[in-house]
Every structure is written in structure tokens, then in C-alpha cells.
Amino acid sequence: MRKLKKGNGEIIAFALIVMIISTLAIWMVAFIQLSVALNDITKAAMVTGRSVAVCTSETDAINQGNRVAAASIYSSLIDNVVVEIEHIDGNTDWKTGNYVAVTVICNVNTIAPYFVSGERYKTVVVAIESGD
């Protein structure tokens, strides 16, 4: 501390401000990336839900859902796309009129390594249209 001279405080403050502003800027960009990624995931969930609804069996639905979800996401921010299907109205049969929750789970990679990045998912509720 003794070696600090007049004017050094400005440099230190400048360095701190630069770090804070850079951090804020990174987080803002990261939020924009996350928003774009979630938009893609939402769209993927919607088209995946439609493709699942018209499948004739649960096995077919899972396969079809994974293919459609992977094909509908182009963003380089997203990887590890997985689709999960859950029966939600007490029925376990793949039958027309029953409801399932289709969840598209992805890993989002933004320029902020923590908090904003990570696993994100979107769930849609769909009615089965082509069951038994």
C-alpha cells in the first residue's frame, strides 16, 4: 500500500470498473443468448409435441419426438437434445384423447459459464390424436 502513488487509485478504480462493466456486458449478452436459445427450445417443443400427438404408439412417439426435436434446433448454443414423454392424466395407454407431457431437454451454452448456461427444458401438453 505504501508504494501506491498519486494517481494509482484511478488505475485501480478503472480496472475494477472495467471488470464490472465487462461482467455486466457478458451477462447481458448471455441473457440474450439464453433468450434466443429458449425461443428455439420452445419452438422445438411445439413442433415435437405436434409430431408426438400423431404417432400411433409410445415407442414411435419417443423416436419421432427425438428426431423432430434434433432436426428443429439449429442453434450452436444448444446441444444434448433429449425428449421425454410422460402420461399425465392418469391413463397409461397410448389412446386417442389421452394427454401426455412432452418435454424437450437441452444443454444451453452461453458466454457466461455459470448460472445462465446449463440444462434448460420446455414442456408442452398435447392430446394424442392417432392412438388406438
Next chain:
Amino acid sequence: MIKKLRKGNGILIFGVAWMLVIFFLVIMFIEVFFARQNAMNTQIAADSIANGVAVYMTYEGNSYTDAVRERDYVKSLVNLYTFHDPTDTRISDASLDYHSLIEDNVVDIKVTGDFSYMTNLNTSYGENGNTGYYTVHTGAMTEYTNYGRDLIHTAEAYLGCLYDYGSSGETNHQPSFYKLIYTYADHEYYGYGDSIPDCRADIDTEEYYEAWLENVGIEYRTEYALNHAEEGLSPDELNQARDNYIDNIRSDVEYSTDDNSRMFDCSGFVSYIYSTVSGVSGRVDTEMIGDSSNNDYRVGVTHVLPGDIILVNGGDHAVLFVEWEGNRFRCIGVSGGDESTYANDNGSVRVSESDLSSVPCVKYSYYNIGDVVACYHYSAPEELFQ
């Protein structure tokens, strides 16, 4: 104020101003982020509800009230599994036309989601000052029409009515007697392959009964007298026996004057129901229905809807589909074929407890998928009778 500013104060003011700008930018980004997510969630909820209601109305729903009830059910599922709770969901009554007979309907739904701003800075939105609303208007097609339901309801009104076999199926039961009335009335026999333009159910049976009694009945009296001439009856006894015989016939025939005692064969019944509901008259026999197998009205067994026509028994029998019961088709119609179908009653309403109790009638019947030759979904009766 200006005089009191010293050297370097400008930088301070400039820095504070920029800090405020950045602060508000951050707030703006965060609010836009959540507003955007909320809007997408609202869109997803709208799609889920619209499609769910559309599917429900296609296969089960029967009225606008049903659609509203299903809408609330899907909304609860959406809330439970997507954690999004729309503030308001409405289905257009006009778009889901309860009175529609022919065209498919649209589930026209409006879903409104709200989201709260982080600050009270913007008071121009929403009723609460700091609450914004995002409304999505979306629609989904449904195959729901009231047409099929009306067909079934009309058909069910004839449960228990007499039917006639058609030309290939004579019977020892009373229907042969009823046929006599129509024969006398110059109406050709109404069965397979015949081309009578309208269903015999439209015939006023009472009118023809009275005519028969006055004319053809005489021949019966004579026939009866000849058949019993060698029984040693006195003229009075013979007359009394003839009168009793005629009275018995009269009591039976009076059943045919009842509104519930109309006669059909299987395809005649299908034609009559379609004609009654649509107002488009016509007669389509089973063979003609089968001939339409290459047109656009044929559907797979898994897509059959209430009121659709199903050909069974090798294509010789036509019935109307009512609903699924397990893996079986529950249908309504009259039994074609022969006397063996008597036992195939399945809960139909008997005509009476008299001698006619064994006469088969309009009834529910059940068929397995393997029995089905073809299913037809006629969107409009004009297409059926063309």
C-alpha cells in the same frame, strides 16, 4: 449550482448518468426476457388447449358446454406441468357452431397470460399498473359436427321398431303380414337392390291398414272360410271364428299404426336416418354403399366417428357406428340376414309383450374389427345420395 461545480465534477456526473443508463438497460433486458418467455408460454398453453379441445370434440364432445369443460381440464394440466397459469381462456361459441350439421368446426380459442413488471416505473400497462397482459388468439380444426350425433340420436329414437328383412329373408313371424299391407298399397317390396325412392317408414300404415281391412281383408275371410269349411262349424260359428281371426289380425296390425312400429331393412334404416336428419331424401341400398368404396368417404376403422356407416357381414349389412366398447364397435341398426339374428338382441326395446315380442327390431349390435368390411364417413347427405 453551476458555480459550485469544480474541476472533475463533470466526470462524476457523466459516470452517474451512464450508471443509470446501464441500470435501466439491465432492467429492460430482464423484463423483456421474462415478457418474451411469458409470451411463449402463453402461446404453448393456447396451442395445448386448442388442440386438446379439438381432439376431445372430435371423438367425445357433444356440445359447446363439453368444449368449455374440456378447456378447463386442459388448462389445469397445463398449469400443473408447465407452471404457466393463463389468467383467461375463452372459446368462441360462434366458431364451434353447435348447430353445424355438415362442415367441420374450428376450436377458436383466446388465451391471456399476465406477467408482473419488476418495477412500478411503467404504469401505463394493465389494470394494476405493474401488470402486463399478453393475449394469444389461436385455433385448431376439429372433426366435430353435430351431424353424427344427430344421426345417432335420431336412430336411437327408433330402438325397438319393427324391421323387415329384405327380399332375401322371409320369416314366419308377423312381418309377412305387414308386407301384405304394403303390397296391397302398390308399394314394391323394399329390400336389397330395390329402388323405391323413399323409405317405407314414411308410409302411413294406419291408412293402408284401413284400406286393407276393407278390401284385402275380405279375401282373408274367404280364405279362412274355405280352410275351415270341413270342420263342421255352423255358419254362425264360422262367422264368429272369422271375426275372431280378423280381430286378432287387427290387434296385430294396430301395432303397425303406432309411430314406433315402422319397418326397415338395414340399408333402408340407414337411408331413412340420413334423410330424416338432413332433409335430403334418397334411398341407398347396401350394395350402393359398398360401391362407394373407392371414393373419398371411406375411412379406417380407427378413425370411424359416430354416425358413420359400417359395412359388416361380408359387405351385406349396413349399420351406423355409435361408439367403441373395448375393442368392439357398438352400432345401431336393423339386423339383416335371416332368423338367426333373432337372438342377437343386445338390449333392444321390445315392441310389445304380445306375439310380436319375438319380432326383431331396431337395436344395438356389436361387431369386432374383423367383422368390418368398410367404414364410410359421409360429411354431407348429398354425397351419400348422389
